[in-house]
Amino acid sequence: MNKELNAKLAGYCGKPIDEASKEEIYLALLAMAQEMSEQKKEKTTGRKLYYISAEFLIGKLLSNNLINLGIYEDVRELLEKAGKSLADIEELEPEPSLGNGGLGRLAACFLDSLATLKLPGDGVGLRYHCGLFRQNFKDGLQNETPDYWITGNDWVKPTETVYPVTLAGRTYPVRLYELAVTGYEGRTNSLNLFDLDSIDEQIITNGIHFDKADIAKNLTLFLYPDDSDDAGRILRIYQQYLMVSAGAQLILEECVGRGCHYHDLAAYAAVQINDTHPSLIIPELIRLLTEKGITFDEAVQIVTDTCAYTNHTILAEALEKWPRSFLEQVVPQLLPIIEKLDVLARTRSKNASTAIIDSKGYVHMAHMDIHFTHSVNGVAALHTQILKNSELADFYRLYPEKFNNKTNGITFRRWLLACNRSLAAEIEKLIGGGFKKDADELEKLLAFADDASVLEKFSEIKADNKKALADWLYRKQGVKINPEAMFSIQAKRLHEYKRQQLNLLFLIHQFLEIRSGHRPATPIVSIFGAKAAPAYTIAKDIIHALLALSQVIGADPEAAAYMQIVFVENYNVAAAEKMIPACDLSEQISLASKEASGTGNMKFMLNGAVTLGTMDGANVEIAQRVGSTNIYIFGQNSRQVIERYRKNDYHAADWYDSDPNLKRAIDFLISPEMLAAGREEHLSRLRNELIHKDWFQTLPDFNSYVVRKQQAMADYAYNKKEWAKKGFVNIAKAGFFSSDRTIREYNEKIWHLG
Ligand code: 26V
Numbered sequence: 001m002n003k004e005l006n007a008k009l010a011g012y013c014g015k016p017i018d019e020a021s022k023e024e025i026y027l028a029l030l031a032m033a034q035e036m037s038e039q040k041k042e043k044t045t046g047r048k049l050y051y052i053s054a055e056f057l058i059g060k061l062l063s064n065n066l067i068n069l070g071i072y073e074d075v076r077e078l079l080e081k082a083g084k085s086l087a088d089i090e091e092l093e094p095e096p097s098l099g100n101g102g103l104g105r106l107a108a109c110f111l112d113s114l115a116t117l118k119l120p121g122d123g124v125g126l127r128y129h130c131g132l133f134r135q136n137f138k139d140g141l142q143n144e145t146p147d148y149w150i151t152g153n154d155w156v157k158p159t160e161t162v163y164p165v166t167l168a169g170r171t172y173p174v175r176l177y178e179l180a181v182t183g184y185e186g187r188t189n190s191l192n193l194f195d196l197d198s199i200d201e202q203i204i205t206n207g208i209h210f211d212k213a214d215i216a217k218n219l220t221l222f223l224y225p226d227d228s229d230d231a232g233r234i235l236r237i238y239q240q241y242l243m244v245s246a247g248a249q250l251i252l253e254e255c256v257g258r259g260c261h262y263h264d265l266a267a268y269a270a271v272q273i274n275d276t277h278p279s280l281i282i283p284e285l286i287r288l289l290t291e292k293g294i295t296f297d298e299a300v301q302i303v304t305d306t307c308a309y310t311n312h313t314i315l316a317e318a319l320e321k322w323p324r325s326f327l328e329q330v331v332p333q334l335l336p337i338i339e340k341l342d343v344l345a346r347t348r349s350k351n352a353s354t355a356i357i358d359s360k361g362y363v364h365m366a367h368m369d370i371h372f373t374h375s376v377n378g379v380a381a382l383h384t385q386i387l388k389n390s391e392l393a394d395f396y397r398l399y400p401e402k403f404n405n406k407t408n409g410i411t412f413r414r415w416l417l418a419c420n421r422s423l424a425a426e427i428e429k430l431i432g433g434g435f436k437k438d439a440d441e442l443e444k445l446l447a448f449a450d451d452a453s454v455l456e457k458f459s460e461i462k463a464d465n466k467k468a469l470a471d472w473l474y475r476k477q478g479v480k481i482n483p484e485a486m487f488s489i490q491a492k493r494l495h496e497y498k499r500q501q502l503n504l505l506f507l508i509h510q511f512l513e514i515r516s517g518h519r520p521a522t523p524i525v526s527i528f529g530a531k532a533a534p535a536y537t538i539a540k541d542i543i544h545a546l547l548a549l550s551q552v553i554g555a556d557p558e559a560a561a562y563m564q565i566v567f568v569e570n571y572n573v574a575a576a577e578k579m580i581p582a583c584d585l586s587e588q589i590s591l592a593s594k595e596a597s598g599t600g601n602m603k604f605m606l607n608g609a610v611t612l613g614t615m616d617g618a619n620v621e622i623a624q625r626v627g628s629t630n631i632y633i634f635g636q637n638s639r640q641v642i643e644r645y646r647k648n649d650y651h652a653a654d655w656y657d658s659d660p661n662l663k664r665a666i667d668f669l670i671s672p673e674m675l676a677a678g679r680e681e682h683l684s685r686l687r688n689e690l691i692h693k694d695w696f697q698t699l700p701d702f703n704s705y706v707v708r709k710q711q712a713m714a715d716y717a718y719n720k721k722e723w724a725k726k727g728f729v730n731i732a733k734a735g736f737f738s739s740d741r742t743i744r745e746y747n748e749k750i751w752h753l754g
Pocket of ligand 1: 100101102106203224275312313315318329379408412533595597598599617646
């Protein structure tokens with residue numbers, strides 16, 4: 001194999017490998033992997049899935065694709081023999097900037113699992129030129145710049161296919177781009193991304209600003225353009241319609257090509273609507289079907305049978321609703337259809353809370369989804385319960401049969417085999433390679449949970465990964481961290497409900513404790529990775545406070561010996577792949593009821609970290625599986641939280657006034673030291689927010705968080721073997737969280753593919 005591969009790769013390079021540059025080898029590998037993927041395309045028979053999503057956070061693809069094609073080790077070895085390093089070559093690959101957080105990464109994991117399970121399922125989305133902004137820190141503040149990830153040498157390839165899409169009365173040609181998605185020993189599916197040829201990156205000025213009105217030039221520049229003004233909100237509707245209209249045309253064309261007669265569309269296509277960003281596909285499909293001569297009523301039935309909707313959040317501000325006037329401006333062709341759907345919905349329920357168009361003229365996208373799809377799912381057991389019992393209770397009464405749960409999952413190929421090769425190899429030595437395709441086989445590890453030499457080996461792997469992370473951080477950001485310390489990691493979008501501010505208050509508390517002579521059980525390095533939405537003021541204040549605190553601690557040698565804060569710049573998939581294998585303590589500390597699922601929690605668990613978390617999202621299911629001795633749970637539960645919101649009687653100031661530790665930590669935000677390291681505007685605003693608002697109830701959970709975290713630190717420090725066992729049991733119990741399991745469930749209960 002090696003010889004053959006060597007010749008093949010040299011052929012793509014046009015010269016012997018040892019004479020080729022890293023760039024030449026990268027391009028050769030790209031071309032070779034693409035050709036091999038192409039050969040694994042299969043003819044689709046029966047029903048095919050279209051997973052439509054505004055985000056696909058796919059990460060770099062080289063390693064992943066080589067693993068999935070079964071040639072990673074061979075390529076690595078042959079490069080090594082030629083004096084080259086595959087890891088160095090991987091560094092050359094830009095990460096596609098096509099997603100923001102868990103929702104987009106979930107879509108990418110699902111595509112991997114679909115292709116691995118040999119199911120016909122493509123993605124549909126947009127090819128953003130600069131995607132989500134690139135983050136850097138300057139003077140303790142987040143700076144946003146465009147992320148130019150498209151180099152011409154990407155995995156995403158233009159096609160000759162162009163669809164007409166009419167926006168505000170003008171028709172634009174929309175080009176289809178394709179990215180091959182190769183499963184692990186599976187088939188190749190496609191991620192279909194749409195774009196306009198007329199986009200002009202030159203119109204970006206001053207960071208990530210641009211003329212929001214110049215649609216032909218700006219439409220696919222950024223993911224989530226600033227929507228703090230009307231022009232920005234209207235731009236989001238333009239983007240959404242571009243995606244769904246081109247997507248709907250692609251779906252119909254493919255199905256007709258396979259013999260579909262429009263009436264039987266649901267036998268050929270399953271459309272999964274990933275949150276509400278693609279919801280306009282419902283009226284768009286109805287519009288296209290009625291254009292083909294199908295009656296409105298039948299079109300509604302066909303679309304309902306074809307489409308299913310996944311809800312990913314209960315946060316009110318993320319449940320999209322658009323003023324009717326915006327839709328009138330951007331998609332006048334859809335408005336009559338949406339109005340008819342509203343009338344139809346009102347015949348099914350008199351309840352104003354389930355209307356599509358409310359009394360103020362807002363069009364509620366989620367409501368349209370629930371009425372006119374056949375399946376509505378939440379993404380973790382608790383989340384689905386909350387949807388049924390509170391957030392969407394009126395809809396649940398109307399359509400109990402539509403509601404179902406599909407607990408999220410992650411692909412073990414990327415989040416174990418690729419990012420933690422030594423751990424994967426060690427697991428394989430113990431239980432064989434079956435776990436790569438049947439994740440439940442990880443449970444076989446339990447037979448070794450008390451084997452000292454096995455636990456020792458796993459601790460060594462963790463220690464090596466921590467050193468590798470320390471080296472990477474030093475190279476990337478010039479910071480030195482102590483690899484002997486406990487690594488606590490909180491890596492996720494910056495949002496108040498996720499409560500990075502709770503971690504901040506703990507760190508201040510710990511710092512002040514050290515100052516008053518109480519040393520912690522172990523030194524701790526607290527690592528953060530998070531982007532704040534550009535217009536999200538308090539989120540940016542939290543980043544600022546963490547950066548300022550990091551400086552204050554750094555300037556105090558006694559404290560610095562025990563604690564360090566590192567904020568990883570521009571957190572993305574590549575950073576996650578370095579951070580997750582090196583984690584001891586996984587911070588999953590959202591306010592109970594607010595994190596729909598979380599998927600980072602699963603990635604950390606799979607890599608042997610122990611969770612410190614609330615009973616929220618999928619943490620609940622993790623706790624159920626690992627048992628109370630292998631997870632640190634704290635804080636109010638979702639029932640208590642929901643009750644507090646219902647009674648509307650939470651006053652942060654009462655907690656601030658009555659808990660001296662809490663008061664001391666909050667007031668430290670505006671201490672002379674912090675004001676010297678940071679800026680008063682940001683620090684005072686954050687302090688005021690915590691004392692006078694604290695919408696996500698940070699203060700009531702402060703004490704139990706401190707107690708549980710200190711317990712975890714003591715366990716880590718004083719009983720290394722027990723600690724190693726906790727991490728080990730987490731790995732063994734992670735099988736349920738494979739996205740292969742999730743996809744099988746979607747397929748059995750909703751899609752019925754093939
Ligand atoms: C998105 C955005 C994007 C622009 C800035 C403001 C903002 C606020 C909220 C959202 C939420 C979008 C929905 C989402 O990403 N949900 C996440 O979905 C994951 C996959 O199901 C799940 O694990 C996370 O718990 C959930 O937050």
